[in-house]
Amino acid sequence: MTSPDPMAEIRASFFVECDELLEALQDGLTQIDSGDTDAETVNVCFRAVHSIKGGAGAFGLEDLVKFAHRYETVLDEVRGGRIAPEHDAILLFMRAADILQDIVRNSRDDVQSDPATVEPTLKELEALTGPLEEEEIDAADFQPMALAFDLDFDATSEGAVDGLPTFEIEFRPVRELFQSGNEPLHLIRALTALGTATIDCDVSAVPPLEDLDPEDACLGWTVRLETDRPENDIEETFDFVEGLCALTISNISDADVLLPTLPMLPPLPDPEDAIDETTNPEFPLPDLMPSRLTLVASETAEPTTASNSDSASDIPVSTAEAPLPPAAIRPTPPATPAAKPVAANATVRVDLERVERLVNLVGELVINQAMLSQSVTESGIPTNSPVAQGLEDFMQLTRDIQDSVMMIRAQPVKSLFQRMARIVRESSASLDKSVRLVTVGETTEVDKTVIERLADPLTHMIRNAVDHGLENADDRIAAGKPKDGCITLLAAHRSGRVIIEVSDDGPGIDRARVREIAETKELISPNQTLSDAEIDALLFLPGFSTAKQVSNLSGRGVGMDVVRNAIQDLGGRVAISSTPGTGTTFTISLPLTLAVLDGMVVGAADETLVVPLGAIVETLMLRKEDMRTLGPETQVLRIRDDFVPLLDLGAELGYREPLSDYNGSVVLLITTDDGVRAAMIVDTIHEQRQVVIKGLQDSYGHVPGIAAATILGDGRIALILDPVDLMTTAKGRTRIPHTCLDLAG
């Protein structure tokens, strides 16, 4: 867990940050594409790329810096209004974002990015801005290169030589700046790269050696910078230390004459705002020496700011600064709120392993609580006693804790959907189809493990939808549909499960063809009568593929059966529904979490089993007159006006032979998501409660009809049924044929 190399840790967290930034970038691009050309949205994209570049520079990731730099330049042009964010440009930006993501991944894994994939997009980006000079790329903000610069204490070059604007930058780090791993040297070096700089170090706050706290920030710098760059370029240099320093940037081109006199001035007559800013109790400006207080009259400062930075108003930091009162000193934090597009909730990054451990512990707690309840009940303590009541509260608390822990693992499906957006772009490009992806319910939260394990099957389904689901543009127009195909990706919570739908507006499943293929592949016999739903379900048979040509996208011999298996491993199910002419919908239904389940604890043939509550429609008492004989060994149950196959759980699992008389037995009416129902006979219903899921896959493997196991209150293991699997594999024996006794399980 603990890495011996602190750099590796910082590096790892940089890549985690990159993922978040890339997500923000994708978001922003999608927003712009949907017509939101708000300057702030463009800014978000720009900042995301810029931050990646900055970090990449610090770690010497050249590929990444190079690409991010070009990308950033183009986005800067968009920000400056010189490039219109048209649809084509946005598509290019999205492709660029994909590639940026690839380079980030490659950099993380120390893999060289393939220039063949990067170069074309790089060229396209370049085409938008015109070629960049190499020298500019080298000016990337933070390259950790030792650089000696002269501390020119003479500071003679005051004033605007050659008519270049001169900025005076007062920079005084606070303690936290060093704690967060920033280095003033790099910042100052970055400043010197912007123009001709004169640097003055203020050592007046350095205490005597015996009082020196080595971790404290005692130094301040004043940099006089002559540059033709706009003021926001200077501000950007300090992007990463916002809130970690006291920073003043003032244009002194015209005001420098005033400087020598100003520091001597007493506080301004109307000091209200100035005092608010300078004495902000939350951000005390440490060691701010009066002699260093640069006061610039607002009359002088504002016009020059406006005239020297043409795009200044695009940057919220600048707009926040513009109405600042005479004192241009500003601790950066008060100026930042505008820069944060959405007030992000405070979050903590936690290692997934720790969360897993917590989840496991809570699982044990639930089991333990069940054991405790059981022993309290067994000891015959009356239910109105304090012990029993305390136990009830304890149960409530356990449940709450469990819910909360599960919520820690829950994540919005957004990241998954964004990956799918990329799959749609790539697959539609390679098939030369024009496809639009509509996502609904991105904020739906799903267990992180589920999200991770859903990526592969969903990728496959999306590719399938683009490749097989949608028709060609010509066919679409012939069918009277819009030229662009549309794929909808929906996530929602429905009755305690998570539903993810992939639908296309293609021609629907060609059932005749599916049948034909199934017959030629001998998956079904020629005269078998099949309902539409049954034909659709053939798609899930191993090795089934309807595409006439095997395209390089889908149909690599990995069929929908793999998708179904992957989803079943998650305790989920896939269903298809298709309407000829209007499209096909695949519905994935998943349990909310992989760790707990609401279940009904039942007994069958001396064994205790758990039936997922979601599958149970109703419970009823079996009456002999409702049972009808179907075959020699099977019966059906009449429930109102339906006949439902009757299953004996004990017999299905091979625990016992079918009973001779079921009259009076308890029956659970179970159903699947597709509406298939069955009546399942159990011996007793014990209770209804939450159980902790313990996988069987790792220790044993798949057991037909069984989803997982759990540990009951008495410490024994009970198996959790998989009703769908049970129903499909069920033999349905509820009668013993008269002639012989079949002893096989």
Added chain:
Amino acid sequence: MNDQATVRSDAKELELLSFRVGEQEYSVDIMSVREIRGWTRPTPLPHSADYVRGVINLRGTVLPIVDLARRLAIPVNEACERNVIIVARVRHQTVGLLVDAVSDILAIPESDLQPPPEMAADEGQGFVRSLTIVEGSMLRILDLDAVLPYPSQDAA
């Protein structure tokens, strides 16, 4: 999980845990043994091989139990409270081996081991890795890899 291999190559002696199944003496490499515990009634798994007795709760994890007597086709009395479960680690999996009783811990020089003769009738059933003689009687050293059912991944 090449515990067995390393022990064999690096040490002159092989440490074995010997146990009784029916009237026969068997042993396994002690390095693969995690713990020994008493009998708990397992929860039977439906549709499993007859030698898989089911699963038990081993401090919160699900532990499959293999009945060695049934696996090795040794006639024994039905499992009762006197039976012992040897928890062993095989191929990244932890399994419980149901035996009649644990007898001893032995250190056998490598040179004393001899490969079992090939017997055509037992083909595909070779559960014994090697043989040795301890105090005048034959001790069989089990090949745990062969004893264990492979997880049925194809069915998953």
